[in-house]
Amino acid sequence: MLTNLLSINDLDKDEMEQIFKTAESFKEVTTREIKKVPTLRGRTIVNLFLEPSTRTRTSFELAAKRLSADVVNISAKSSALAKGESLEDTAKTIEAMNADIVVIRHSAPGSPLLLAHLIKCGIINAGDGAHEHPTQALLDLFTVRERKGKIKGLKVAIVGDILHSRVARSNILAFNKMGAKVVLVGPPTLMPAGIELMDVEVSYDFDETIKKVDMVYMLRIQMERQSESFFPSLREYSSLFGLNLERIKLAKENVLIMHPGPMNRGIEITSEVVSLPQAAINEQVANGVAIRMAVLYHLLIGGEEKLAT
Numbered sequence: 487m488l489t490n491l492l493s494i495n496d497l498d499k500d501e502m503e504q505i506f507k508t509a510e511s512f513k514e515v516t517t518r519e520i521k522k523v524p525t526l527r528g529r530t531i532v533n534l535f536l537e538p539s540t541r542t543r544t545s546f547e548l549a550a551k552r553l554s555a556d557v558v559n560i561s562a563k564s565s566a567l568a569k570g571e572s573l574e575d576t577a578k579t580i581e582a583m584n585a586d587i588v589v590i591r592h593s594a595p596g597s598p599l600l601l602a603h604l605i606k607c608g609i610i611n612a613g614d615g616a617h618e619h620p621t622q623a624l625l626d627l628f629t630v631r632e633r634k635g636k637i638k639g640l641k642v643a644i645v646g647d648i649l650h651s652r653v654a655r656s657n658i659l660a661f662n663k664m665g666a667k668v669v670l671v672g673p674p675t676l677m678p679a680g681i682e683l684m685d686v687e688v689s690y691d692f693d694e695t696i697k698k699v700d701m702v703y704m705l706r707i708q709m710e711r712q713s714e715s716f717f718p719s720l721r722e723y724s725s726l727f728g729l730n731l732e733r734i735k736l737a738k739e740n741v742l743i744m745h746p747g748p749m750n751r752g753i754e755i756t757s758e759v760v761s762l763p764q765a766a767i768n769e770q771v772a773n774g775v776a777i778r779m780a781v782l783y784h785l786l787i788g789g790e791e792k793l794a795t
């Protein structure tokens with residue numbers, strides 16, 4: 487049974503499929519008038535969010551609440567970490583409260599793994615620096631599977647700030663596992679050296695690449711992680727790597743458009759593109775809750791048992 491979800495590499499193809507199946511039935515729950523099942527009644531989930539987040543934190547909170555778990559939210563400013571307490575001491579405090587799962591977001595890559603060594607409860611990585619964000623990749627692939635009916639055999643372009651993106655890394659691993667082909671697109675300065683070793687193609691020409699793919703996954707330019715200038719100007723960046731109506735005309739008619747949010751509208755994607763029927767950005771958010779319900783379920787109850795809905 488899965489005990490932690492630190493990386494997409496903690497899952498094999500079958501486990502990913504199982505999570506998608508569970509998410510499908512939980513998605514049905516989220517459309518009922520009373521959006522709650524008793525599955526995790528009496529369990530305690532701690533959201534330890536030490537970096538800014540709206541959608542991921544609220545998504546985990548809603549997921550836990552819809553499964554009837556008790557949820558505690560700890561954020562950077564409101565916690566004793568702001569008073570200088572170490573992550574280890576915060577972890578021990580959480581453990582003393584008998585939490586069943588800690589969902590952690592932290593700016594340091596590897597901090598979820600450190601936490602998993604420090605305390606006995608299950609750990610979910612909700613984004614660690616530029617390393618990984620496994621539940622984002624799961625909800626993305628779930629959305630692709632819904633829209634396209636399959637993942638295997640698709641050609642997917644992940645576009646933009648690959649260097650600083652935990653979302654890109656988790657998505658590369660997940661798409662490769664499920665048999666899609668990934669091509670990374672962006673300026674050379676935002677392409678990590680040696681990234682081809684992750685079994686991806688690399689392109690610096692968005693206009694050429696967009697013609698050949700079934701889906702474009704736009705990444706946010708991560709200003710907060712950039713200590714130097716990676717491109718001459720935002721205007722130049724958007725003209726070469728932004729997704730606008732002009733560029734969409736080059737793509738296949740049914741190209742799927744996704745973005746993990748938050749979006750810099752007008753930089754990596756224009757508002758007109760966000761409103762196109764090919765864009766699945768709101769579905770990604772909606773599916774996020776069902777996927778996180780499924781991940782919590784698989785960690786705490788196990789995928790084998792019958793769903794208690």
Ligand code: NCD
Nearest residue numbers: 541542613653706746747748
């Ligand atoms: C992503 C993140 O925080 O890694 N957003 C998210 O989880 N919804 C992507 C980003 O911040 O660009």
